[in-house]
Every structure is written in C-alpha cells, then in structure tokens.
Amino acid sequence: MNVNTDTMVPISVANQNFSKVARLVDQYGSAVIMKNNAPRYIIYEFNQADAMQAAADEDVLLSSQKLMTRNQHVYEELAK
Known part of the structure; x- marks a missing residue:
C-alpha cells in the first residue's frame, strides 16, 4: 500500500x-x-467503503481460483 x-x-x-x-x-x-510513529488507522470517505469491499471479494475469488487450479489433481482424486 502506498501512503x-x-x-x-x-x-x-x-x-x-x-x-x-x-x-x-x-x-x-x-x-x-x-x-507511536507508526501508521495505525486509515480514514476514507464513506462512499469508498463499498468499492473497497468489492475489491477484497475479488481478491479472495482470485486466490481461490489459483488454489483450485494448483491443486486440481487433489480435487479430482477426492471426487472419485
């Protein structure tokens, strides 16, 4: 994150x-x-909250897809 x-x-x-x-x-x-000279809190405009949440959801979905692709052979074995 750039500050x-x-x-x-x-x-x-x-x-x-x-x-x-x-x-x-x-x-x-x-x-x-x-x-204490360290970043502790971030304040955003209220209308940015939905956009930030959507980005987080997209990150989770992308990570899930990568894990499923990487471990596809395991899922296929479990499906038997």
Whole structure:
C-alpha cells in the first residue's frame, strides 16, 4: 500500500483537530493517523467503503481460483 506522506497525521493532532483530518480526506481521498510513529488507522470517505469491499471479494475469488487450479489433481482424486 502506498501512503502519501501529506496525509499522515499524528493521533494527538487528529484528537485535537479532527476537522483537519476531514479536510485531508476531502482533498486526498484518505488520511493515515499515526500512533507511536507508526501508521495505525486509515480514514476514507464513506462512499469508498463499498468499492473497497468489492475489491477484497475479488481478491479472495482470485486466490481461490489459483488454489483450485494448483491443486486440481487433489480435487479430482477426492471426487472419485
């Protein structure tokens, strides 16, 4: 995952000035909240949630297809 350093906000700033975080999300599409100098939370616009979930489903299906192809001989043996 690529993170734009302009969207990184310390948790103390996010706690005291959430409107700044909201403006970053409006401008860049997401914001990363840092805790102990490490990325901890990602904030996206609400309307992006469905698209993110669909992508995750596609990833799972693609992985399943790869596993089934790789292990096709096992499935054929089990089907006997």
